[in-house]
Structure formats: C-alpha cells, structure tokens
Amino acid sequence: MSQRATVLLHPDFRVGPIDRRVFGSFVEHLGRAVYTGIYEPGHATADEHGFRRDVADLTHELGVTMARYPGGNFVSNYNWEDGVGPVEERKPFIDLAWRTIEPNTIGTDEFLQWAEREGIEPMMAVNLGTRGVAAAAALVEYCNGEAGSRWADLRIANGREKPYGVRLWCLGNEMDGPWQIGHKTADEYGKLAAEAGKAMKLVDPTIELVACGSSSMQMDTFGEWERTVLEHTWDVVDHISMHAYYEELDGDRASFLGSGTAMDRFIRRVVASADAVGARRRSDKQITISFDEWNVWYLQSRFVGEKNLPLQRDAPRIIEDVYSALDAVVVGDLLVTLLNHADRVPVACLAQLVNVIAPIMTEPDGPAWRQPTFAPFATTARLARGTALDLRVTAPTVTTAQHGDVPVVTAAATLDGTEGAVFLVNRSAEPVEVELSHPGVTLTLDRGVQVTADHEAAVEGPDHAAQVIAEHVSEVDAPVTSAEPGRTVLTLAPESWLALPVTLTRV
Numbered sequence: 001m002s003q004r005a006t007v008l009l010h011p012d013f014r015v016g017p018i019d020r021r022v023f024g025s026f027v028e029h030l031g032r033a034v035y036t037g038i039y040e041p042g043h044a045t046a047d048e049h050g051f052r053r054d055v056a057d058l059t060h061e062l063g064v065t066m067a068r069y070p071g072g073n074f075v076s077n078y079n080w081e082d083g084v085g086p087v088e089e090r091k092p093f094i095d096l097a098w099r100t101i102e103p104n105t106i107g108t109d110e111f112l113q114w115a116e117r118e119g120i121e122p123m124m125a126v127n128l129g130t131r132g133v134a135a136a137a138a139l140v141e142y143c144n145g146e147a148g149s150r151w152a153d154l155r156i157a158n159g160r161e162k163p164y165g166v167r168l169w170c171l172g173n174e175m176d177g178p179w180q181i182g183h184k185t186a187d188e189y190g191k192l193a194a195e196a197g198k199a200m201k202l203v204d205p206t207i208e209l210v211a212c213g214s215s216s217m218q219m220d221t222f223g224e225w226e227r228t229v230l231e232h233t234w235d236v237v238d239h240i241s242m243h244a245y246y247e248e249l250d251g252d253r254a255s256f257l258g259s260g261t262a263m264d265r266f267i268r269r270v271v272a273s274a275d276a277v278g279a280r281r282r283s284d285k286q287i288t289i290s291f292d293e294w295n296v297w298y299l300q301s302r303f304v305g306e307k308n309l310p311l312q313r314d315a316p317r318i319i320e321d322v323y324s325a326l327d328a329v330v331v332g333d334l335l336v337t338l339l340n341h342a343d344r345v346p347v348a349c350l351a352q353l354v355n356v357i358a359p360i361m362t363e364p365d366g367p368a369w370r371q372p373t374f375a376p377f378a379t380t381a382r383l384a385r386g387t388a389l390d391l392r393v394t395a396p397t398v399t400t401a402q403h404g405d406v407p408v409v410t411a412a413a414t415l416d417g418t419e420g421a422v423f424l425v426n427r428s429a430e431p432v433e434v435e436l437s438h439p440g441v442t443l444t445l446d447r448g449v450q451v452t453a454d455h456e457a458a459v460e461g462p463d464h465a466a467q468v469i470a471e472h473v474s475e476v477d478a479p480v481t482s483a484e485p486g487r488t489v490l491t492l493a494p495e496s497w498l499a500l501p502v503t504l505t506r507v
C-alpha cells in the first residue's frame with residue numbers, strides 16, 4: 001500500500017465542547033424551500049398547519065438542531081410586518097433577491113411555531129439592507145417581548161401569547177456582497193450593525209448577535225471587512241458569520257476533495273482577524289464564529305452563469321442542485337473541519353434544508369427524499385457528541401491547483417464519557433492505511449457508516465438518489481487490519497468518508 005497516515009488520539013487532548021447548534025440548517029424564502037418544501041397545505045402528509053410531515057420527519061432524521069430564517073439574500077428586502085397578522089390580509093411583494101413574487105403566506109409566526117413544534121431552535125435574521133435599527137428592534141420585541149408593549153401586543157393579538165424566546169439573531173446577511181440589496185461598505189455596515197444590535201439587546205439582553213463576515217474568502221474585502229466590522233461592533237456582537245460554498249470546477253477533483261482544508265484555512269483566518277481586533281483593544285472577549293452558510297453548491301459553474309433570473313411566482317425551481325456521492329464525501333470532510341474547530345465555531349448551518357442546495361428534496365404533491373449528502377450530516381449529528389478531541393494527524397500531502405498542498409487524510413474525533421466517534425476521510429484515489437495511535441487507552445471500534453465517492457454526474461430524482469445512496473453509503477465494520485495495545489491500523493477505501501463509534505477506556 002503506497003500511502004500511510006498516523007492519527008494520535010488521547011482523551012485528555014481536547015479542542016472543546018461541541019455546541020449542538022453546529023448541526024443547524026437554513027430555510028430561506030427562496031425557490032421551493034418554504035412553499036412545497038417545509039410547507040404544502042393539501043399534501044398527503046400535511047399537518048393541520050399545512051406543513052409537510054414527511055419533510056419534518058426527514059429533518060429529524062437528519063439531526064438538524066437549529067434553522068436559520070428567513071434569509072439569506074431574501075432578508076435584505078423583507079418587511080417582516082408584511083408576514084404577520086391575518087393571512088388573508090397579507091399582500092404579495094416582489095422579492096428582489098430572487099425575483100420571485102413572495103405571497104407572505106408563511107411569515108415569522110408560522111415559521112417559529114413550526115420550529116417549536118419540531119423541537120428545532122430558530123435563528124432569525126433582521127433586514128439591514130433596506131431597513132435599520134427600529135425595524136430590527138421591533139422584530140425582537142415582536143418575537144421575545146412580554147405583554148404590555150406595542151409589538152409584543154401585536155404578536156399576542158395575532159394569536160401567540162407566549163414569547164418565542166428566539167436566542168440567536170443575524171444582523172443582516174452578506175452585506176459585503178455587491179448582489180445584496182442595500183449592499184454596504186464595511187464602515188457603513190459596521191456602524192449600522194452596532195446600532196441595530198445595541199437596540200436589539202436593549203429589548204432583550206439575553207439574545208446572541210451575529211455580525212456579517214465575508215460572503216466567501218474570495219471576496220476582495222475579506223479580512224479588512226472583518227476587522228472594520230468588528231471594530232464597530234465589538235462590544236455588542238457575540239459571533240461573526242462565515243459563508244462558504246465548494247464545488248468541483250473544470251473536473252479538478254483533487255481541489256474539490258481538498259475543500260475541507262480550504263474551509264479550515266478560512267476559519268483560521270477569520271479567527272486571526274477577530275483576535276487581532278481583540279488584541280488591539282486589549283479585550284478578553286472572544287468572538288466566535290457562526291458558519292451560517294456552508295455546503296457544496298455548483299455556484300460558479302451553474303448558478304452564476306444562469307443568474308439572470310426572470311420574475312417568477314408560485315415557488316419556482318431555483319438552485320435545486322443534485323448531489324453525487326463525491327459531493328457527499330466532501331460534505332463529510334467539511335463536517336470534520338467544523339468539529340476540529342469546535343472551540344471557535346459553536347454555530348453552523350448547512351445551506352439549505354429543503355430543495356434549495358439541500359439534503360432533502362420534494363416533489364409538490366409527491367414524495368420527499370434524501371440526497372447523498374444527507375448521510376454524512378445525519379451520521380455526524382448523531383455520533384458527534386460531548387467534546388471534540390485535539391488529534392495530531394500526520395499525512396502525506398497532494399498539491400492541488402486551488403489550495404496548494406492539502407493532506408490526503410483528515411480526521412476528527414469526539415468523546416462523551418467513554419463513548420465517542422472517529423471520523424476519517426481519504427481524499428486520494430488509492431486506499432490509505434491509517435495508524436491510530438492511542439497510548440494508554442483501549443479503543444473499541446464499532447460498526448459505522450462509510451461513504452465512497454462516485455464518478456458519474458448526478459441525475460435528478462428520487463430513484464437516482466436512492467440508487468446512489470444504495471451503492472455508495474453503507475454500514476460497515478471498522479476496517480481494522482491490525483490491532484495491538486495503543487495502536488490500531490485501519491484501511492480507508494479510496495475517496496471515502498468513514499464514521500465509526502468508539503469506546504475508549506484508560507488502561
């Protein structure tokens with residue numbers, strides 16, 4: 001066997017506790033995420049509120065703990081007041097982000113009540129594109145206020161007595177992006193976010209705030225944007241956002257398989273930018289990251305080329321990417337990166353949940369099904385509990401066109417008492433031997449889940465997705481080739497992601 005990596009693991013070496021909010025997702029008013037996605041009255045599985053039971057059940061199986069709403073780009077021209085009150089009195093408007101007529105049938109109350117019924121923590125975003133301080137503070141009051149003030153009383157009049165207690169709030173969305181409605185410079189945005197955040201926390205001091213970071217590491221303003229925004233918002237915000245989408249470009253499979261390393265570097269750079277602001281201010285405050293949009297998205301190769309969206313209505317099919325098993329391996333690898341930064345990334349959202357670049361797809365009046373990317377997320381959300389361990393990985397590297405040298409093997413491990421999980425990725429086209437070194441610890445590996453990459457282009461539809469999953473996602477025994485005290489050797493299949501439950505006992 002040509003390649004060999006070593007992974008050193010010890011239960012006392014820890015990154016930090018895993019915040020369950022890292023298994024969040026995202027429901028935007030975009031395409032069919034809401035209408036015919038989570039919500040479709042008249043569907044055979046619809047509940048009394050018109051929400052699809054089949055989608056909610058898959059959402060639970062996926063293990064989603066939290067959902068961001070209502071955008072995304074959508075939020076930057078959204079008047080939340082238009083989406084509350086009697087549904088028959090709500091008026092449609094042109095959503096400028098996706099050039100779609102938004103009927104306003106679903107709004108804040110419907111979403112928050114769905115999330116509450118399903119046991120999913122909501123993460124709300126306020127509009128800092130076309131609106132500002134007052135509308136943001138009013139929305140916090142509408143959601144979280146007690147009876148006796150204007151906006152809280154409006155919520156009560158609309159049928160909801162108890163405050164929703166929404167804890168996590170995004171101060172706008174991707175305000176660095178020229179595509180954003182109400183796009184701003186870092187100074188303009190930072191000032192507005194600081195004032196909006198201040199007012200929001202005066203309404204409810206228990207909330208956590210996320211300032212917009214960069215829309216991607218490729219933005220010209222990356223780095224300086226974070227610095228400027230955090231200088232303005234340091235005292236008021238808790239997190240800074242990161243967004244990243246990865247795709248295979250021009251058949252460059254090695255770069256695509258190295259996406260987890262690109263994500264790792266992006267996180268390290270944002271942490272460095274935030275810590276530099278803290279250092280200059282001699283502040284002990286630690287800003288953490290809300291990685292509130294991440295996924296594989298064929299953005300440059302498909303979406304940007306087709307971006308001249310016609311004005312549409314009735315929940316059009318927009319960015320319904322179809323995923324392959326290769327995409328699923330990359331999604332698994334991105335989750336490995338997130339776990340390895342558990343100390344600085346407490347919040348993350350797989351963008352998105354249903355139909356729009358999503359692990360769950362639906363047909364109107366038809367079935368709901370899993371895409372191949374469903375498996376690594378569901379498995380990680382199920383197995384990764386407790387604390388992320390600080391592994392020492394030594395692996396050969398491969399030189400990629402996009403990211404330079406990247407390791408051929410990546411790994412993460414988690415531990416909750418004596419139960420844990422090990423996550424391993426082989427990015428190379430050959431099998432790789434991994435030596436797990438665990439001095440002073442007995443390690444019992446259980447049957448787990450393996451995803452192997454494919455070479456075929458993904459084909460739309462439930463039957464194809466089911467076939468890809470059947471061929472490339474499997475329950476496997478731990479592929480152990482030799483074991484002795486303190487040392488276990490495994491063989492990883494080519495281009496694969498592997499998750500194994502593990503029991504650790506000190507000897």
Ligand SMILES: O=[N+]([O-])c1ccc(O[C@@H]2O[C@@H](CO)[C@H](O)[C@H]2O)cc1
Nearest residue numbers: 028072073074173174179215293351
């Ligand atoms: O690089 N781009 O061209 C680009 C364009 C749009 C874009 O939007 C983000 O992704 C959308 C889909 O999740 C969300 O609504 C928005 O926040 C993110 C990146």
